[in-house]
Amino acid sequence: MTKQRxxxxxxxxxxxxxxxxxxxxxxxxxxxxxxxxxxxxxxxHALEEAGLIRRxxxxxxxxxxxxxxxxxxxxxCERCERVTDFNIDGFEALLSDAIGNSFSSxxxxxxxxxxxxxxxx
Amino acid sequence: MTKQRxxxxxxxxxxxxxxxxxxxxxxxxxxxxxxxxxxxxxxxHALEEAGLIRRxxxxxxxxxxxxxxxxxxxxxCERCERVTDFNIDGFEALLSDAIGNSFSSxxxxxxxxxxxxxxxx
DNA sequence: AAAATAATTTAGAATTATTCTAAAAAAATT
DNA sequence: AATTTTTTTAGAATAATTCTAAATTATTTT
Numbered sequence: 001m002t003k004q005r006x007x008x009x010x011x012x013x014x015x016x017x018x019x020x021x022x023x024x025x026x027x028x029x030x031x032x033x034x035x036x037x038x039x040x041x042x043x044x045h046a047l048e049e050a051g052l053i054r055r056x057x058x059x060x061x062x063x064x065x066x067x068x069x070x071x072x073x074x075x076x077c078e079r080c081e082r083v084t085d086f087n088i089d090g091f092e093a094l095l096s097d098a099i100g101n102s103f104s105s106x107x108x109x110x111x112x113x114x115x116x117x118x119x120x121x
Numbered sequence: 122m123t124k125q126r127x128x129x130x131x132x133x134x135x136x137x138x139x140x141x142x143x144x145x146x147x148x149x150x151x152x153x154x155x156x157x158x159x160x161x162x163x164x165x166h167a168l169e170e171a172g173l174i175r176r177x178x179x180x181x182x183x184x185x186x187x188x189x190x191x192x193x194x195x196x197x198c199e200r201c202e203r204v205t206d207f208n209i210d211g212f213e214a215l216l217s218d219a220i221g222n223s224f225s226s227x228x229x230x231x232x233x234x235x236x237x238x239x240x241x242x
Numbered sequence: 243a244a245a246a247t248a249a250t251t252t253a254g255a256a257t258t259a260t261t262c263t264a265a266a267a268a269a270a271t272t
Numbered sequence: 273a274a275t276t277t278t279t280t281t282a283g284a285a286t287a288a289t290t291c292t293a294a295a296t297t298a299t300t301t302t
Contacts, residue, residue: 037253038289060176075224089219103233104233109227109228110216113225123269157281160280
C-alpha cells in the first residue's frame with residue numbers, strides 16, 4: 001500500500017460526493033503535490049479488484065466511486081449530477097420474489113432533483 | 122425517417138438481446154449493404170432524444186439499447202453479458218416509501234448467471 | 243542493514259468509443 | 273421542378289482509459 005494508493009482510497013472513503021476519476025486525480029494531485037493520471041486509474045482498478053471500492057455507472061454519466069458495500073441505491077440529481085445514497089428496506093426480499101435467489105448483486109439508480117436544485121429552480 | 126433510421130429502430134425493436142452500438146452497426150450494415158458508423162451513432166441519439174429507444178448502462182459493460190418504455194429491470198449475466206428484462210411488481214411503491222414521489226425515472230440492473238451459462242458451468 | 247526481488251509509479255504513446263466536420267446525397271417543402 | 277432542410281458519409285478529432293517500458297519504491301531474503 002503506497003502513499004498514492006492510500007491517498008486515493010482515502011479520497012473515495014472520506015467523501016460522500018462520489019467523485020469521478022478526474023476529480024480524484026485533481027484532489028490526489030493537490031494532496032501529494034503531484035501524481036500521474038495513470039496511477040489514479042491503476043489504483044482505482046486495484047482497489048476495485050481488491051473489493052475496497054465500487055464503481056457507480058449510469059446513463060450519460062461519468063463513472064464515480066463509492067466505498068460502501070452496504071447495499072444501497074443511488075439518487076442522481078438530473079440537474080447537477082450530485083449523487084446521494086439511499087436505503088431501500090425490503091428491496092432484496094422483493095427482488096427474490098421477482099427472480100428468485102440466484103442474483104449476486106444489483107445496481108439501482110434513481111433520477112430526481114436534489115434539494116439545492118429544487119430551491120434554485 | 123430515412124431507411125437507415127428505420128432500420129436501426131427496427132433492429133432495436135425486434136431484438137430482445139439489447140445490442141451494443143457496434144452490434145447494431147454490423148446488423149444494419151448487412152441489412153442495408155453499407156452504412157456509416159457515424160450514422161448509427163447519430164440515429165441512436167436521435168431515437169433516444171425522440172423518446173423511441175432507451176440506453177442501458179451498467180458497470181464494466183458496453184451500453185446497449187432497449188425499445189421498451191414499460192418500467193422494468195435488467196438481468197445481466199455475469200458470464201456472457203446477455204441481458205434479459207424482468208418485472209418487479211411493487212417496486213415503485215417501495216421506492217416511494219423510501220424517497221417520496223419526487224423521482225422521475227430509475228435504472229435497475231441485477232447480476233446473475235443466465236440459464237445457459239448455469240448449464241454450461 | 244544490504245542485496246535481491248517484486249510491485250508500483252510515471253510520462254507519454256496507443257487504443258477505444260464516440261463525436262465532430264464539411265461535403266455529398268436524400269428528403270421535404272415550396 | 274427548384275429550393276430548402278435534413279441526413280448521411282468518410283475521415284479527422286476528441287475524450288476517457290489503457291498500455292508500455294523505464295525508473296522508483298516497497299518488500300523479502302540474506
